[in-house]
Amino acid sequence: MGRELLNFKMFLSVLFAFTVGYAIITYGRLVREEIGRYDRALSERVQVIERVKAKPITVKGLYLTASSAASSRTRQRIIELIKETELNSVIIDIKDYTGNILYDSDLDLVNQLDTERVVMREVKEIINEFHNADIYVVARQTVFQDPALAQAQPEWAITTEGGGLWRDYKGLSWVDPTKPEVWQYNFAVAREASKLGFDEINFDYVRFPSDGNIRTAVYANLEGSKAETMRKFFKTLDESLQRSRVYTSLDLFGMVLESGDFDLNIGQTLAVALDTVDYICPMTYPSHYPTGHLGLANPADHPYIVVSNGLKKSQTAFAKAERTQLRPWVQAFNLGAVYDGPKIRAQITAIEEADRTSGWMLWNASNNYDSRGLLPDEHAAALRSDVTT
Numbered sequence: 091m092g093r094e095l096l097n098f099k100m101f102l103s104v105l106f107a108f109t110v111g112y113a114i115i116t117y118g119r120l121v122r123e124e125i126g127r128y129d130r131a132l133s134e135r136v137q138v139i140e141r142v143k144a145k146p147i148t149v150k151g152l153y154l155t156a157s158s159a160a161s162s163r164t165r166q167r168i169i170e171l172i173k174e175t176e177l178n179s180v181i182i183d184i185k186d187y188t189g190n191i192l193y194d195s196d197l198d199l200v201n202q203l204d205t206e207r208v209v210m211r212e213v214k215e216i217i218n219e220f221h222n223a224d225i226y227v228v229a230r231q232t233v234f235q236d237p238a239l240a241q242a243q244p245e246w247a248i249t250t251e252g253g254g255l256w257r258d259y260k261g262l263s264w265v266d267p268t269k270p271e272v273w274q275y276n277f278a279v280a281r282e283a284s285k286l287g288f289d290e291i292n293f294d295y296v297r298f299p300s301d302g303n304i305r306t307a308v309y310a311n312l313e314g315s316k317a318e319t320m321r322k323f324f325k326t327l328d329e330s331l332q333r334s335r336v337y338t339s340l341d342l343f344g345m346v347l348e349s350g351d352f353d354l355n356i357g358q359t360l361a362v363a364l365d366t367v368d369y370i371c372p373m374t375y376p377s378h379y380p381t382g383h384l385g386l387a388n389p390a391d392h393p394y395i396v397v398s399n400g401l402k403k404s405q406t407a408f409a410k411a412e413r414t415q416l417r418p419w420v421q422a423f424n425l426g427a428v429y430d431g432p433k434i435r436a437q438i439t440a441i442e443e444a445d446r447t448s449g450w451m452l453w454n455a456s457n458n459y460d461s462r463g464l465l466p467d468e469h470a471a472a473l474r475s476d477v478t479t
Contacts, residue, residue: 143335144289147226149369149417149449151179156192156209158457159183159216168459169223175464179226181292181451182216184283186230187262189238193286197278203242217287228339229288233276235295236265246272248299249308258302267298267357268311268319277330284334291331292371294341296320297356304355316357324366339369339417344379347372347400360407369417371451374400374437377426390426394436401444408446415448416441422452422459434463 158164159182172178185191190207191200200206210216220227240247240255240263248256248264255263265272280291298316299307312319324340331338346358353359363370376396379389389396401416408416420437421429434452441450452459 149179152452156183181228184229189236205238228290229283232295284336290337292339317353320357321362328366338367344374347404364411375421397440422454431462
């Protein structure tokens, strides 16, 4: 009897072990199948929401600070202006002259260095609101003028011969254009902006400093000319964003259109930038040209002549370009003259008459815009015509 009981207990133990083992194997199979279904569903969802590059358009845009973009009231005012006129785009700061990242970044380095100042808390919703109104959205990113990064990471900054931070005449510190770490930091920000939904990244301050005591500025790795450094930067920028579904553009000094191979001592020439981005955006503000330019006592009083001349002189360089087009900035602020509707329109006319141009962008640092100088939207005009007939 004792042996039989022992055998029965052993049988139960074996049966229990078998049952548990079978249950574990079966459960594991079910879990793997469920994970597989989840992965397939997730894969299908990712494919549905995968970022799609916007169709190319002739941009007719205006610049907005992050504060303006974050304001619901301002957004509505701008959207209404765009609906009523030929405008179709906005250019929004994501990193401005302070160097701060102006949205809530998920980049580890940004958070480690504390180089963000969140102004646009709901940046995706802001982008979506403009997209829902059929508005093309450009992210403006300053690069080498960057006090926030220079102070957080002094070894990446332009320094003085004494080792301190070098500053321009406005007291702003810059990061070193010869430092690969600075390049990669900015590329990472641009890639994140792409993933947020921006259609284009516009890079400003892509140059060496133009003012301040330049002779005391010390660069870590300046080999060859400043223009050669910028050539390498532009090329690496292009390579870094190849897989991002965004267009790219560079802001250059307006005088670059006329300076040929001379880099203005800031590293900017058309030759080093062409075909590394989709658009070159020269800042052809008439008020920024010196007295006597083209024999004019006050170039700001002659916007058509100044802008047209620069664009014509750029054509020799652009004749060699296969990809890059011109999209100038338009002065929409009072400096040197009152910039009313006719002066704004004169610049636009000069741009639209020129070869190799594709659109334009209005600049007013205070974001004070109205319809002066702008044509009415064709659809809006048609609707108004239907109402009156």
